[in-house]
Amino acid sequence: MFFEKFDRSTDLVKGMAARTGHDLTDPTHASQFKQMVLSCTGCTDQDACARLQSETDTLDAPPADCRNAAAFTG
Numbered sequence: 690m691f692f693e694k695f696d697r698s699t700d701l702v703k704g705m706a707a708r709t710g711h712d713l714t715d716p717t718h719a720s721q722f723k724q725m726v727l728s729c730t731g732c733t734d735q736d737a738c739a740r741l742q743s744e745t746d747t748l749d750a751p752p753a754d755c756r757n758a759a760a761f762t763g
Contacts, residue, residue: 698729708748709761728756
C-alpha cells in the first residue's frame, strides 16, 4: 500500500513540476524531490491533483492546498 502511494506521489510531483515549469531532474534537487514526494504521500486529495493534471499541460501555480505549493511557486 505504501509503495503504491509513494509511486503515485512521485508521478504527481513530477507532473506538477512539469506543469509549473520547475525542473526537478537536476541531481542537486534530489533531496528536495524526495521531501516533496514524502510530503505528497500525506495529501488527502491526490485524486483531485491527478484530475487537474489530466486536464491541463501547464499551470501558473499549483492548487492552494498543494502540500508542495511553496516549492512550485518559488
